[in-house]
Amino acid sequence: MPYSSFDSFDSFDFDLLVVGDANPDVVVGPLDAPLAFGQREQLVATGLLTLGGSAAIMACGAARLGLRVAFAGRVGDDDAGRFVRDALSARGVDTGALRLDPTLPSPLTAVVTRGADRAILTAPGTLADTGPDDVPEVLLTGSRHVHAASYFLMPKLADALPALFRTARVHGATTSLDTNDDPAGRWRSAGLTDLLAVTDILLPNAREALALSGVVDAGHREGGSDADVVAAARELAAAGPLVVVKTGADGALSHDGRTLRRAAPVPVEPRDTVGAGDSFDAGFVAATLSGLGASDALAFAAACGALSTRAHGGTGAQPTWDEAMAATTRNGKNQ
Known part of the structure; x- marks a missing residue:
């Protein structure tokens, strides 16, 4: 049994179970010109090998905030x-629930940054084979909250997520989802509709919210107006979840189908925005589990x-609870 270490426990008490992708990230940049082919060598200021994957970064952020976190997924049995x-x-x-696959390589992502934007190249490795058998039921039934990420990268897991979330909810857990990008550009499906019905918190960025809702066609990569984003959040909330949208330099907003809330951006001098949305996810889940109300959780996130x-990198500057709370308080006083 691959998870025999769990089988000796009647229950396994975690605040958070994170299900999804984990891989090394090679982050290089910032690039000051278009990426050049033709065997041209371009120099950048920084390069970093670090932990990547939306789910993995979110898990680390939540642990940094003081939650007891378990991770379930699959990587290769390789370096x-x-x-x-x-x-x-x-x-x-x-x-304990991170399976090492002896036959497939680990996923690997190269991130090239340019200004506030980035290009992301991912070799999926084990992602396509990650499925429900990689998520021990004892963790689903013994965690206060279950979060899933990178929905479109793991089709076997995506198909099973509605059932996994239902199991977690039957045992008292709340659930959240960050779909991240859809490389195929399809975005909307019956399976996702079923999943949203058992998702308590949906955590897209603005472009993802527009594409998931269909308010703005997924092909329009630049996104829509603020009114479009609000309409997208309202549309998605009608499917069931509280929708919490990351709007970058504009901060964040949430919509529960009735009430629109906003959080102002927290001023920082950014060095790298990789993983910022995943750290936001960790903050919102941690704040909600701690009992903060919707507006305070949004500001904290x-x-x-x-x-x-x-x-x-995505994990090097993730804040502690006290650091994030202090920044939230300062930002509120400065508004």
């Missing part, structure tokens, strides 16, 4: 997979996302 496992463990995340940009 990259062991790097991922060790990086998660070093940040306080339980990796905005602080977590902003503070995470102070260093290169």
Whole structure:
């Protein structure tokens, strides 16, 4: 049994179970010109090998905020997979349910930054084979909250998520989802509709919200207006979840189908925005589990996302609870 370490427990008490992607990120940049082919060599200021994957970064952010976090997913039984496992463990995340696949390589992502934007190239490795068998039921039934990320990168897991979320909710857990980007550009599906019905919190960025809702066609990569984003959040909330939208330099907003809330951006001097949305997710879940109301949780999450940009890579500058709360308080006083 791959999870025999859990089988000896009647229950396993975690605040948060994170399900999804984990991989090494190679982050280089900032590029000051278009990416050049033709065997041209371009020099950039920084390069970093760090932990990546939306789910993995979110898990680390939540652990940094003081939650007891378990991670479920799959990587290769290779140097990259062991790097991922060790990086998660070093940040306080339980990796007992991180399967090492002996036949497939670990995912690997290269991130090229340019200004506030970035290009992301991912070799999926084990992602396509990650499925429901990689998520032990004892963790679903023994965690206060279950979060899933990178929905479109793991089709087997995506198909099973509605059932997994239902199991978690039957046992008293709340649920959240960050779909991240859809490389195929399809975005909307019956399976996703079923999943939103059992999702308590949906955490897209503005462009993702527009594409998921259909308010703005997914092909329009530049996104829509603020009114479009609000309409998208309202439309998605009608499917069931509280919709919490990351709006970058504008802060964040949430919509529960009736009430629109906003959080102002937290001023920082960003060095790298990779993973900021995942740190935001961690902040919102942690704040909600701590009992903060919707407006306070939104402001706290905005602080977590902003503070995470102070260093290169997704996890190097993730804040503690006290750091994020102090930034939230300062930002509120300055409004």
